[in-house]
Amino acid sequence: xxxxxxxxxxxxxxxxxxxxxxxxxxxxxxxxxxxxxxxxxxxxxxxxxxxxxxxxxxxxxxxxxxxxxxxxxxxxxxxxxxxxxxxxxxxxxxxxxxxxxxxxxxxxxxxxxxxxxxxxxxxxxxxxxxxxxxxxxxxxxxxxxxxxxxxxxxxxxxxxxxxxxxxxxxxxxxxxxxxxxxxxxxxxxxxxxxxxxxxxxxxxxxxxxxxxxxxxxxxxxxxxxxxxxxxxxxxxxxxxxxxxxxxxxxxxxxxxxxxxx
Amino acid sequence: xxxxxxxxxxxxxxxxxxxxxxxxxxxxxxxxxxxxxxxxxxxxxxxxxxxxxxxxxxxxxxxxxxxxxxxxxxxxxxxxxxxxxxxxxxxxxxxxxxxxxxxxxxxxxxxxxxxxxxxxxxxxxxxxxxxxxxxxxxxxxxxxxxxxxxxxxxxxxxxxxxxxxxxxxxxxxxxxxxxxxxxxxxxxxxxxxxxxxxxxxxxxxxxxxxxxxxxxxxxxxxxxxxxxxxxxxxxxxxxxxxxxxxxxxxxxxxxxxxxxxxxxxxxxx
Numbered sequence: 001x002x003x004x005x006x007x008x009x010x011x012x013x014x015x016x017x018x019x020x021x022x023x024x025x026x027x028x029x030x031x032x033x034x035x036x037x038x039x040x041x042x043x044x045x046x047x048x049x050x051x052x053x054x055x056x057x058x059x060x061x062x063x064x065x066x067x068x069x070x071x072x073x074x075x076x077x078x079x080x081x082x083x084x085x086x087x088x089x090x091x092x093x094x095x096x097x098x099x100x101x102x103x104x105x106x107x108x109x110x111x112x113x114x115x116x117x118x119x120x121x122x123x124x125x126x127x128x129x130x131x132x133x134x135x136x137x138x139x140x141x142x143x144x145x146x147x148x149x150x151x152x153x154x155x156x157x158x159x160x161x162x163x164x165x166x167x168x169x170x171x172x173x174x175x176x177x178x179x180x181x182x183x184x185x186x187x188x189x190x191x192x193x194x195x196x197x198x199x200x201x202x203x204x205x206x207x208x209x210x211x212x213x214x215x216x217x218x219x220x221x222x223x224x225x226x227x228x229x230x231x232x233x234x235x236x237x238x239x240x241x242x243x244x245x246x247x248x249x250x251x252x253x254x255x256x257x258x259x260x261x
Numbered sequence: 262x263x264x265x266x267x268x269x270x271x272x273x274x275x276x277x278x279x280x281x282x283x284x285x286x287x288x289x290x291x292x293x294x295x296x297x298x299x300x301x302x303x304x305x306x307x308x309x310x311x312x313x314x315x316x317x318x319x320x321x322x323x324x325x326x327x328x329x330x331x332x333x334x335x336x337x338x339x340x341x342x343x344x345x346x347x348x349x350x351x352x353x354x355x356x357x358x359x360x361x362x363x364x365x366x367x368x369x370x371x372x373x374x375x376x377x378x379x380x381x382x383x384x385x386x387x388x389x390x391x392x393x394x395x396x397x398x399x400x401x402x403x404x405x406x407x408x409x410x411x412x413x414x415x416x417x418x419x420x421x422x423x424x425x426x427x428x429x430x431x432x433x434x435x436x437x438x439x440x441x442x443x444x445x446x447x448x449x450x451x452x453x454x455x456x457x458x459x460x461x462x463x464x465x466x467x468x469x470x471x472x473x474x475x476x477x478x479x480x481x482x483x484x485x486x487x488x489x490x491x492x493x494x495x496x497x498x499x500x501x502x503x504x505x506x507x508x509x510x511x512x513x514x515x516x517x518x519x520x521x522x523x524x525x526x527x528x529x530x
Binding site for chain 1: 278281282284285286289306307359360363364365366367368371372374375376377378379380381382383385386387461462464465466469470476477480481483484489492493495496499500501502503504507
């Protein structure tokens with residue numbers, strides 16, 4: 001906050017430099033590595049280039065991402081709609097809370113065998129499991145957001161005789177947006193995780209399938225390149241989402257800032 | 262007055278609020294009992310829920326069931342324990358030094374979003390397909406929850422409190438135990454509660470994908486053996502475990518943190 005300028009610069013420089021140093025250190029330490037499981041970083045990077053730029057993009061990366069985003073968007077639509085409904089009615093919320101709590105408590109991978117049994121091993125099984133898992137954080141956050149709407153706002157809308165549909169659209173949804181976004185961010189990382197798990201358990205393509213298959217055939221640099229790709233994707237999605245969130249919620253931050261000052 | 266009698270009249274016609282959760286649960290159970298029997302859901306994939314529940318009750322007397330539960334719980338406990346033992350002290354050390362925090366932030370922000378399941382193949386290579394792989398994955402995934410929560414907690418200490426303690430000549434160690442830790446504990450508690458859920462999820466994942474012994478593998482075995490009732494019974498078990506663990510954490514949190522402002526809100530009202 002009230003750091004002197006030079007210290008602030010040191011901080012910023014450190015923030016960028018430390019990950020780079022760690023990367024260089026990995027490269028140097030592994031350069032003469034004879035250990036079979038930890039090949040030199042340069043080998044991994046060469047394999048990464050050969051595998052992912054852009055040889056397997058069409059066959060593995062695109063199907064993976066399609067499944068992931070299909071599941072994620074289904075979850076967003078279902079969870080926001082259900083969250084608005086449950087948030088608006090205290091009785092409905094009360095009634096469904098034990099069911100929601102229980103479904104949420106089941107570790108998601110435990111449902112994979114169920115999904116395979118009922119839906120099969122195809123894409124729809126993976127989309128289902130991703131959507132099922134992503135629903136809960138968004139749903140609970142939407143409910144929280146809606147119940148947290150300023151009562152004055154609610155009463156005002158009511159006393160002006162604004163129809164319920166309009167109240168949901170113009171009052172509740174905007175007020176709950178920051179919370180909904182927080183839930184979506186959690187769900188996005190869950191979507192990536194479940195995409196990988198579902199592909200590891202039952203699939204014939206996809207990044208998760210590729211990584212596990214590489215390990216089983218002892219293609220170690222390929223395995224590492226897949227792990228690095230997943231790490232980059234996780235980092236990238238998170239970063240892009242934060243940018244979108246900042247953009248969409250600009251009005252919210254503005255309103256907060258002017259209210260506080 | 263009229264409003265009161267009006268709501269009074271309405272609540273007589275509707276179910277009282279306290280009964281609502283029970284009614285909804287009963288409704289859901291009835292749905293999953295009747296739908297397979299009537300044929301709305303294919304009964305070869307969805308046995309009536311009473312069959313699954315009676316299978317679960319039968320399982321409660323089997324030693325194999327309790328062994329699987331024990332193996333899963335062991336993975337959960339070790340994973341969470343390692344994550345807490347590393348995450349809390351590291352979070353406190355990193356969080357209380359500004360430069361160190363800046364230096365580590367980039368690294369943490371880069372490592373944290375990596376999906377821990379991407380490391381499954383690596384875990385198999387290094388630790389094999391047993392308990393060690395399970396614990397490694399669970400610890401890795403829950404570590405980030407703990408350290409990030411601790412960092413937030415340590416950073417959120419009221420600067421006036423720290424400065425006051427400093428001007429009263431409190432030593433560094435004393436400040437840590439008297440000011441920083443008490444104010445960071447609620448954050449750490451929340452972090453541990455989330456980490457507990459993550460640890461359970463990763464334990465079950467490892468059992469399913471790697472085939473480490475435990476509930477996850479048992480579910481998979483039940484499915485491939487065509488024993489649907491058992492599969493559903495075991496899935497219910499994992500849900501109950503998750504629910505129980507969460508409840509224990511909430512209870513302990515309430516009891517341990519009863520002195521903290523965030524837990525005494527209702528007193529002011």
